[in-house]
Amino acid sequence: MTPSASSAEVQTAQLLLERLGVSLEDLTSGQSKRAVPTFAEYVPVVxxxxxxxxxxxxxKCYWKKVVAAWPDRRLDEPTITEFKQLIGTLQAQRAVRRTDRGGYALAQVAVNALRCLYRHAVDDKLISPADNPAIALVKPKRRSSSRGAIPTDRLAEINRVAAEYGDEPELTTLILRMCTETACRRGGILALRKQDLDPDQCLVRLREKGDTERWQPVSPTLMRALLDHHASRAHLRSGKSRLAGNGRPISRNADERLFRYKNGAPITATRFVIMWRQIGEQLPWVKQQGITCHWLRHTTLRWVERNFGHAVAKAYAGHADNHSDGATSIYTRATREEVAYALSALTGEPHPVAPQVATAYTEELSR
Structure with missing residues (x-):
């Protein structure tokens, strides 16, 4: 039982407050201003x-689900157990796709989203670090990827089918070549704009996850194809409404995309789903294994690593230096010229960024 303060202690506290010019009303009003918001109130702020x-x-996808479940609950009300139950419910209600792996990725992103939300709450001094329930949430261990490099003969099958079937064979072929040459992620293709092309040096600026950005060499053939694609389709959007085929508005960023449909509308992530579904209809093994563009990234980077070493493969992939690689990696990182050299070996075309190296390789092939 907590002992009550003596009259002397009370008088001392009152005297101290008077000297500081603070009243009891000031203290209580200051506490009321720090009221913890509800999820519905705070999620839009973050x-x-x-x-x-x-x-x-x-x-945002997971924050909306939290708001839907607890719109009027304050951030300091749910327990760790309740959060675990909510994540389990989301896993059970997930849409099971052909690449489904038990909802582990969903749980990982959900935990990251909650940690982000509560990190902002701690920074805003709405809750104390000790009262942050998201810290105790454990993310499921990342499972080893089932994706891998595609054998050469099967990659040739994919490219053949892409050029002969589907509603957009020209677009599909260009996307596949872009993925194969640059080992870029899907986000890199969706973010690519006309101003990200450097035709003189045959470089494209890739902006991918983690706000990373790099200039990646491409072959002269691919650069010409990208320029021709933009020239033949971008102008078809002029004067048209900023609405997509589904009736939703096209954002400014999306309207700048280089890759476009026949009608000039910018592609979205849905294009990749449709593209691989159409290829899978002709090649059952593509559907069975869940082949996607990321498999092409595996294919190219494994070839580069086997032929040019880890440093060049790391630069080719656009992976950032980190402490786990050791300090030596800072001094041994590959140059853009070395990446261009590897690309020249892959495509058999000289590259302007590494002309001497590419020419030497071409002469060696001709012997």
């Missing part, structure tokens, strides 16, 4: 504070 990008949109 969403607006985050920079636009894939991460914010991914987190």
């Amino acid at each position: 969403y607006a504070a985050m920079p636009p990008g894939v991460t914010r949109e991914n987190y």
